[in-house]
Amino acid sequence: MYKLNQNETPLFDALMEYVDRDTIPFHVPGHKRGHGVDAKFKQFMGENPFQIDVTVFKLVDSLHHPTGPIKEAQALAADAYGADASFFSIHGTSGAIQAMIMSVVNAGETIIVPRNVHKSVTAGIILSGATPVYMQPELDKNLGIANGVLPETVEATLKENPHARAVLIINPTYYGVATDLKRIAEIVHSYDIPLIVDEAHGPHLKFSDQLPLSAMEAGADLCAQSTHKIIGAMTQCSLLHVRTKYVDVSRVQQIMNLLQTTSPSYPLMASLDTARRQIALHGKELLAYAIDLAEYVREKINEIPGFYCYGKELLNRPGVFAIDPTKICITCRDLGITGFDLDMILSNKYHIQMELSDLYNVLAVGSFGDTKEHMDQLLAALWEISEEYMNKSSRKADFLDIPPIPKQVLIPREAFNGQKTSVPLSDSIGEVSGEFLMAYPPGIPVLCPGEVITEEIVQYVEDLKKTGLYVQGTEDPRVENIQVVL
Numbered sequence: 001m002y003k004l005n006q007n008e009t010p011l012f013d014a015l016m017e018y019v020d021r022d023t024i025p026f027h028v029p030g031h032k033r034g035h036g037v038d039a040k041f042k043q044f045m046g047e048n049p050f051q052i053d054v055t056v057f058k059l060v061d062s063l064h065h066p067t068g069p070i071k072e073a074q075a076l077a078a079d080a081y082g083a084d085a086s087f088f089s090i091h092g093t094s095g096a097i098q099a100m101i102m103s104v105v106n107a108g109e110t111i112i113v114p115r116n117v118h119k120s121v122t123a124g125i126i127l128s129g130a131t132p133v134y135m136q137p138e139l140d141k142n143l144g145i146a147n148g149v150l151p152e153t154v155e156a157t158l159k160e161n162p163h164a165r166a167v168l169i170i171n172p173t174y175y176g177v178a179t180d181l182k183r184i185a186e187i188v189h190s191y192d193i194p195l196i197v198d199e200a201h202g203p204h205l206k207f208s209d210q211l212p213l214s215a216m217e218a219g220a221d222l223c224a225q226s227t228h229k230i231i232g233a234m235t236q237c238s239l240l241h242v243r244t245k246y247v248d249v250s251r252v253q254q255i256m257n258l259l260q261t262t263s264p265s266y267p268l269m270a271s272l273d274t275a276r277r278q279i280a281l282h283g284k285e286l287l288a289y290a291i292d293l294a295e296y297v298r299e300k301i302n303e304i305p306g307f308y309c310y311g312k313e314l315l316n317r318p319g320v321f322a323i324d325p326t327k328i329c330i331t332c333r334d335l336g337i338t339g340f341d342l343d344m345i346l347s348n349k350y351h352i353q354m355e356l357s358d359l360y361n362v363l364a365v366g367s368f369g370d371t372k373e374h375m376d377q378l379l380a381a382l383w384e385i386s387e388e389y390m391n392k393s394s395r396k397a398d399f400l401d402i403p404p405i406p407k408q409v410l411i412p413r414e415a416f417n418g419q420k421t422s423v424p425l426s427d428s429i430g431e432v433s434g435e436f437l438m439a440y441p442p443g444i445p446v447l448c449p450g451e452v453i454t455e456e457i458v459q460y461v462e463d464l465k466k467t468g469l470y471v472q473g474t475e476d477p478r479v480e481n482i483q484v485v486l
């Protein structure tokens with residue numbers, strides 16, 4: 001099924017050769033294979049990480065101009081994921097997303113994106129000077145989360161903006177909800193433009209048929225994945241995959257070179273090389289284990305009074321085309337405590353650290369690194385918490401409908417660079433916002449930089465505050481003042 005030998009790890013092997021040669025290091029980093037490292041740090045870390053912490057030279061290749069083991073390692077990644085080319089990003093998916101956007105849109109051109117994008121998308125839009133057109137994702141009122149964007153929404157937005165140069169989709173969401181990406185790819189391609197996918201939460205999808213379709217399989221032209229989030233790479237390590245029909249690979253390389261450091265970490269890149277080997281060769285079994293464990297804990301959580309952990313029953317609700325079962329989202333609305341409270345109780349009392357929390361939920365990221373013992377410890381903690389808090393407070397209120405997307409009069413780059421001043425929110429109607437204003441739940445901006453503040457938005461923020469729901473994003477943490485562009 002693969003064209004290349006996925007058992008190979010060319011970059012890691014080159015580093016091993018460097019170590020085996022017992023090379024004398026007259027190159028940076030100055031710690032010289034660990035000899036110059038602080039003793040306290042080295043005692044904890046051990047010798048090995050420093051032995052392969054090298055810099056760019058022929059034996060280990062260059063990330064900016066790969067001709068040797070990095071080139072081979074990236075080709076293996078492309079082969080594993082079914083891409084025409086792949087790039088290592090040691091600036092996480094954030095860096096890869098900025099590069100994807102800058103590869104397909106220039107200043108003055110339009111890109112269509114969901115309203116609830118990660119801040120790296122906004123950064124890419126600011127850096128490129130592009131004009132965003134926003135699509136609203138589907139919302140789940142009960143869970144207080146944003147799901148995927150519907151194909152129909154993409155179709156309607158493209159119809160209104162036929163001059164757009166690219167469409168970006170988040171798939172799957174942080175909460176493991178996937179949209180119908182294949183259908184979206186067909187719609188986007190009917191306009192002869194590329195589909196780019198923020199697949200931060202999907203580096204594992206390709207390797208199990210129990211998971212949603214991966215971006216490359218669905219027909220995306222560019223996708224960025226956090227290899228470090230879900231599978232075996234170290235933090236900061238992501239992959240950017242390219243299909244060449246609508247995207248110029250040499251442009252992607254140039255932009256990656258523009259954005260990434262000239263001193264990339266070789267231990268990090270070696271972890272990408274070996275994580276790819278692991279998932280390509282053993283992904284199916286490893287993911288079957290992770291899915292079984294997550295399904296086990298999901299079923300058990302649903303037996304605990306006050307908690308709910310969604311699964312397949314969500315399918316076919318708006319924006320829910322498929323579900324990643326490894327995401328364990330624990331909803332605690334019926335227990336009368338917030339997700340933030342639950343997160344703190346689990347962390348402080350039980351030393352269990354969740355991935356994120358919001359008003360109604362905490363999210364555990366499941367992976368093949370989990371154990372049944374840890375799942376059982378989580379369940380035991382949840383039982384105790386349920387017994388302590390059940391029937392003490394009432395269910396948290398529903399979130400309020402979000403006002404319509406306001407008019408954009410400045411593009412994000414102009415708003416970002418423009419001179420700003422802080423004014424009371426109540427006096428800001430008609431001004432141009434210089435910052436984001438986010439409604440939690442469901443984590444969607446009601447205002448983006450460059451948009452006109454309306455009376456409806458100011459009223460909405462007042463209503464949110466009265467209901468005890470969250471609004472944030474402004475420099476003023478109490479959201480009484482807002483930065484506006486002069």
Ligand SMILES: Cc1ncc(COP(=O)(O)O)c(C=O)c1O
Pocket residue numbers: 091092093094095097118120170173174198200201226236238
């Ligand atoms: C949807 C989404 N996109 C992009 C990113 C950025 O990924 P990274 O942390 O690898 O830079 C994140 C991080 O949480 C994310 O949730």
